[in-house]
Amino acid sequence: MRRNSFISREQDYALRMTAFLAGLPKGEFISVPKLAEKLFISQKFASRIIHKLKKTNITDSIQGKYGGVFLKADPKKLSMYDVLNTIGFKVKFNDCLKENFVCELMFGCKFHSFWINEEKLLIDKLKSQKFSDYILQEQNN
Amino acid sequence: MRRNSFISREQDYALRMTAFLAGLPKGEFISVPKLAEKLFISQKFASRIIHKLKKTNITDSIQGKYGGVFLKADPKKLSMYDVLNTIGFKVKFNDCLKENFVCELMFGCKFHSFWINEEKLLIDKLKSQKFSDYILQEQNN
DNA sequence: TTTAAACATAACCTTTTAGGTAATGTTTAG
DNA sequence: CTAAACATTACCTAAAAGGTTATGTTTAAA
Numbered sequence: 001m002r003r004n005s006f007i008s009r010e011q012d013y014a015l016r017m018t019a020f021l022a023g024l025p026k027g028e029f030i031s032v033p034k035l036a037e038k039l040f041i042s043q044k045f046a047s048r049i050i051h052k053l054k055k056t057n058i059t060d061s062i063q064g065k066y067g068g069v070f071l072k073a074d075p076k077k078l079s080m081y082d083v084l085n086t087i088g089f090k091v092k093f094n095d096c097l098k099e100n101f102v103c104e105l106m107f108g109c110k111f112h113s114f115w116i117n118e119e120k121l122l123i124d125k126l127k128s129q130k131f132s133d134y135i136l137q138e139q140n141n
Numbered sequence: 142m143r144r145n146s147f148i149s150r151e152q153d154y155a156l157r158m159t160a161f162l163a164g165l166p167k168g169e170f171i172s173v174p175k176l177a178e179k180l181f182i183s184q185k186f187a188s189r190i191i192h193k194l195k196k197t198n199i200t201d202s203i204q205g206k207y208g209g210v211f212l213k214a215d216p217k218k219l220s221m222y223d224v225l226n227t228i229g230f231k232v233k234f235n236d237c238l239k240e241n242f243v244c245e246l247m248f249g250c251k252f253h254s255f256w257i258n259e260e261k262l263l264i265d266k267l268k269s270q271k272f273s274d275y276i277l278q279e280q281n282n
Numbered sequence: 283t284t285t286a287a288a289c290a291t292a293a294c295c296t297t298t299t300a301g302g303t304a305a306t307g308t309t310t311a312g
Numbered sequence: 313c314t315a316a317a318c319a320t321t322a323c324c325t326a327a328a329a330g331g332t333t334a335t336g337t338t339t340a341a342a
Contacts, residue, residue, distance in 0.1 A: 006147060006234040009301060015252055031317065040245040045302060051319060064310025065316045080255075093147040104181040110275045111156055114221075118266065122259060134251045150330060172288065186331060192290060205339025206287045283342100290337070298329080308319070 011087045013041050014049050018083050019136035021059060021071040029061075029068035038138065049087065056086045075135070081126035093119045152228045154182050155190050159224050160277035162200060162212040170202075170209035179279065190228065197227040216276070222267035234260045 007015075016039045024030065036046035050069050053059040060072040073082070081089070093115040096103045103109065148156075157180045165171065177187035191210055194200040201213040214223070222230070234256040237244045244250065 005236050005239075009236065012235060012237075012252075016250070019250075019252070033317080042302070044304080047318075048302090048320085054319090061318060062310095063308080063318050065314090066311060067309080067317045069318080080252075094153055095146045095150065096153075098146075109157070109160075109277060111153075111160070111221075114270065114275075118263060122263075125259065129255065134255075136250060174288080183331070185333080188289075189291080189331090195290095202289060203339095204289050204337080206285090207340060208288050208338080210289085285340100285342085287340090288338080291335085292333105293335100294333070295331085296329100297331100298327105300325100300327090302324085302326105304321100304323075306319100306321085309317080311315090311317100312313100 007084065007089070008087070010045070010049060011084050011089060013039070013046065014053060014083050014087045015080065015134075016041070016136060017046065017049060018053065018058060018071065018078070018131055019134045021069065022075040022078075022131045023135040023137045024070060029070035031068040035069065052086055053083070056082075058083060058086060071131075075131040078131045079127045080129045080131075080134070081123060083131075084126065148225065148230070149228070151186070151190060152225050152230060154180070154187065155194060155224050155228045156221065156275075157182070157277060158187065158190060159194065159199060159212065159219070159272060160275045162210065163216040163219075163272045164276040164278045165211060170211035172209040176210065193227055194224070197223075199224060199227060212272075216272040219272045220268045221270045221272075221275070222264060224272075225267065
């Protein structure tokens with residue numbers, strides 16, 4: 001079901017997974033199938049997301065049997081924005097903020113600057129939120 | 142072309158149209174075809190949007206030949222939120238903020254409150270922005 | 283009283299994307 | 313050699329955005 005949120009399911013899952021990995025003791029790792037199960041994400045989808053996170057050095061992995069994934073970045077420095085950006089966070093508040101968009105209302109549209117401001121406010125906020133404050137752990141621990 | 146913004150094209154057009162009508166001298170009105178042309182919107186689409194705005198008493202119309210539309214609401218009280226809401230502004234920052242959404246991560250997901258806060262901040266901002274500050278007028282006036 | 287030009291409203295269409303699944307690798311422990 | 317993991321690409325499908333089409337109804341003016 002499509003629900004059209006500011007952030008997509010994939011981005012939400014990426015946040016969850018990163019937050020969970022941030023809670024693993026140093027040196028430990030977890031297989032993607034297990035991680036996916038704990039966070040209620042399909043295995044294949046989780047695998048694809050982890051792959052993206054690895055490409056931007058947020059996570060790293062150990063291949064082969066008994067392999068798994070772990071957080072590579074420092075959770076005190078890693079921000080929500082970093083993760084969202086990795087998963088294609090290109091949302092603009094309004095189309096007129098996007099590259100290559102030509103607005104016909106060049107004459108005095110005052111909404112434009114409003115959207116620019118709001119967008120910047122939110123992005124700065126996302127950059128300020130570090131994963132060390134969003135660690136996700138299991139219930140029965 | 143679909144571009145996936147925070148606000149939809151239809152909502153953007155509704156803001157434009159309302160801002161233009163807010164700039165008309167008291168007592169004047171304009172036909173939807175003319176309004177649509179000035180704001181670079183297709184006539185029929187503009188017509189459907191105006192219809193929605195009328196249903197919530199933001200605009201009113203004069204029917205028949207030489208008829209047209211005008212702003213009914215007070216631009217000093219009418220907010221961006223009012224217009225967006227009329228055009229189905231139901232966007233949530235994240236799916237987990239939506240009604241009937243069941244989050245499996247009841248155990249300690251700290252993102253939830255972050256999204257709630259950000260969403261409230263933006264909505265309050267949208268409610269504070271009145272059309273008297275966003276009047277849209279033609280170039281060669 | 284007819285007609286042109288406007289508003290009113292519902293039904294329909296089409297492209298794009300979210301959100302996933304399937305398929306097929308490659309790696310490594312045992 | 314094989315099981316179980318990570319790696320990567322290709323494909324699928326429902327639903328929504330973003331319109332258009334169609335068919336009214338209303339009213340000023342010839």
